[in-house]
Amino acid sequence: MHTNGVLLDDRYLDVFAEYDVKVGVSLDGDRVANDRHRRYADGRSSYDRVIRAVELLSRRREVYAGLLCTIDVANDPLAVYRALSDLNPPRIDFLLPHATWDTPPPRPSETAYADWLIRIFDAWLDEGARVPVRMFESILRTSRGESSLTESLGLEPADLVVIETDGAYEQADSLKVAFDGAPSTGLNVVSDDLDTVAAHTGILARQQGLGGLCDTCRACPVVDSCGGGLYAHRYRTGSAFANPSVYSADLLKLITHVRHRTAMPAHALPYETIEALACGYGDDHDMEHLLAGQRTLRRGLLAGVHAQRSAADGWDLLTRLDAEHRPAVDAVLDHPYVREWAARCLTGGGSPGYLANIAAAAAVRAGVDAEITLQDVDGVFHLPTLGAFEATSGADGRLLVKDERFTLARTPDAVWLPVRKIETGGFTVILEDTDPHRHCHGHLAAGRLPEEEAGAWQRMFTEAWSLIESHYPRYAPGLRAALSTVVPLAPPEGGDVSSAARHAFGSVAIALPKDPATLALLLMHEFQHVKLGAVLDMVDLYDQGHSGLYYAPWRPDLRPLEGLLQGTYAHLAVSDFWRVRRDSVPGDTEVQFALWRKHTADAIDSLNGSQALTPLGMRFVAGMRRSVEPWLAEPVADEAIALAAELARRHRAASGAR
Structure with a gap:
């Protein structure tokens, strides 16, 4: 039962204990907060009598359910929380005031209720969550796929029916806030059983889970925790309960x-980051979320490799360094091909002994003395982020790290190939031509570059980056924050070649193109794949079991849904490139813009029509659509539109013929 507590005494508690009735008490915080609304009719404070009831319950913990606090944002949230938690209740339950879109709650700011609760949550978390708080626990539980502890959160079916004192069955009494008679079912204990109540349309409406929510809620990234909020709080005249909660902005921000x-x-992507990435961009703060997820993933993969028990020395050194020199370990684990190697090991295709090379590279970076045997991979003893020793005949892999210097202990004359870097304007990336695990891009990687060719890369990268910063500034912060490596590919026989590998976050592979503008385009294009791959490591954008195949305007073959999603996302940047390029470079640039904006928009339509996107996937694709729609409205010469349409028709026809 629930009570304001003013009449509670030991006689009642004896009865409750006999019949195993749990008792909760309404208390809105300290004296100031509680007396704002909970006074006697003559104006006297009820606070002292409520505190007396709480003290009685504290001595009878077997019947004590906890405290319920109705939120009033006019009260000091920390004062309220301290007053409640100092009473050491079994649980605190914060209740959003009952309101609807017709009668909204008092709201001094758009997310006043979230801001109020966030201050309490931060204090609660910092203090070790010493008192259970139902709302916070429910968000944490639903975030990891477990059930909610309250009807106001989560997607579980409502399982509550009320029996009024006259025997009438009613729905939750919170529905009274919507309109007169809203909880009524027309059923009664005298004439109807509970199976009949369970079949009532009002009860069924609150048991539909995700399917019972409006489109806005279904597309929300936190719908698994929010669940649309309390059913009563969704009401609006004209659309009934087919709306988000009147507290939707608060719930989104809080969760x-x-x-x-x-x-x-594992690592949640904030709402703002999802929105920025969905539109095709993302800044350094957004990249930090992706980088953090990748670091955790790589550590887990390394632990899996260690479980194969083939690299004990490397694991022991690495874990010791991780405890004392984590930045050095992170710098090595951030190298894109560490994950590629680990993934290959776990599928039976790599050498677990390379873990020693990873540990050795971290020791060098940390300046820690060590001695360890390196793994020879494809003729080199490679140290990720540093370079490689050529494994000449008779070379011994015993590496000695001493006084921040390192050498092959028994082959001191081994040829060292230091990692190459290209740099411009304070932005530096590795030009990776020694890592034996870089051969994962579906194209032939170049060997060790001659100095002249490395110089050509430097010159072209400088110009390409200048073009990106000046003409495509929305892509520059993400590239600067997360692009760490470029792998040179062997020159193709014709055309340009580039690639991104699914397990190599932070790296793209490119054959040096003919001009800086093409290099800028390829960097932007492939980095889109890099970003989306990291997003897909953290969240589900589509049904993993979906087996449909789809036409992709940039491929000769039909693509699975992830392939179409990846290609569409990459071609956001391609379309944008030609959109800007046509203003400064005459020729076929306008045709390219007309062609790729159409292809990208058509592919977005295919994604939306797949019926396989998750609610978050729907939101993500909607963000892609928001970027493309203004481009579709930009004026383009009729001749360019006609030629682009003809090129698109030919491609589709050729694809269909295949």
């Missing part, structure tokens, strides 16, 4: 904050 602070499930 996103909770997930961000607790990194739930």
Whole structure:
């Protein structure tokens, strides 16, 4: 039962204990907060009598259910929380005031209720969550796929029916806030059984889970925790309950904050980051979320490799360094091809002994003395992020790290090939031509570059980056923050070649093109794949079991849904490149823009029509659509539109013939 507590005494508690009735008490915080609304009719404070009831319950913990606090944002949230938690209740339950779109709650700011609760959550978390708080626990539980502890959150079916004192069955009494008679079912204990009540349309409406929510809620990234909020809070005249909660902005902000602070499930992507990435961009802060997820993933993969028990020395050194020199370990684990190697090991295609090379590279970076045997891979003893020793005949892989210097202990004259870097304007990337695990891009990687060719890369990269910063500034922060490596590919016989590998976040592979503008385009294009791959490591954008194949305007073959999603996302940048390029370079640039904006928009339509996107996937693709729609409205010469349409028709026809 629930009570304001003013009449509670030991006689009642004896009865409750006999019949195993749990008792909760309404208390809105300290004296100031509680007396704002909970006074006697003559104006006297009820606070002292409520505190007396709480003290009685504290001595009878077997019947004590906890405290319920109705939120009033006019009260100091920390004062409220301290007053409640100092009473050491079994649980605190914060209740959003009952309101609807017709009668909205008092709201001094757009997310006043979220801001109020966030201050309490941060204090609660910092203090070790010493008192259970139902709302916060429910967000944490639903974020990791478990059930909610309250009807106001989560997607579980409502399982509550009320029996009024006259025997009438009613729905939850919170529905009274919507309109007169809203909870009524027309059923009664005298004439109807509970199976009949369960079949009532009002009860069924609150048991539909995701399917019972409006489109806005279904597309929300936190719908698995929010669940649309309390059913009563969705009401609006004209559309009934087919709306988001009147507290939807608060719930989105609160849940996103909770997930961000607790990194739930593994690393949550904040709402703002998802929105920025969906539109095709993302800045350095957005990249930090992707980088953090990748670091955790790589550590897990390395632990899996260690479980094969083939690299004990490397694991022991690496874990010791991780405890004392984590930045050095992170710098090595951030190298894109560490994950590629680990993934290959776990599928039976790599050498677990290379873990020693990873540990040795971290020791060198940390300046820690060590001695360890390196793994020879494809003729080199490679140290990720540093370079490689050529494994000449008779070379011994015993590496000695001493006084920040390192050498092959028994082959001191081994040829060292230091990692190459290209740099411009404070932006530096590795030009990776020694890592034996870079051969994963579907194209032939170049060997060790001659100095002249490395110089050509430097000159062209400088010009390409200048073009990106000046003409495509929305792509520059993400590239600068997360592009760490470029792998030179062997020159193709004709055309340009580039690639991104699914397990190599932070790297793209490119054959040196004919001009800086093409290099800029290829960097932008492939980095889109890099970003989306990292997003897909953290969240589900589509049904993994979906087996449909789809036409992709840039491929001769039909593509699975992930392939179409990847290609469409990459071609956001391609379309944008030609959109800007046509203003400064005459020729076929206008045709290219007309062609690729159409292809990209058509592919977005295919994604939306797949029926296989998750709610978050729908939101992500909607962000892609928001970027493309203004481009479709930009004026383009009729001749360019006609030629682009003809090229598109020919491609589709050729694809269909195949």
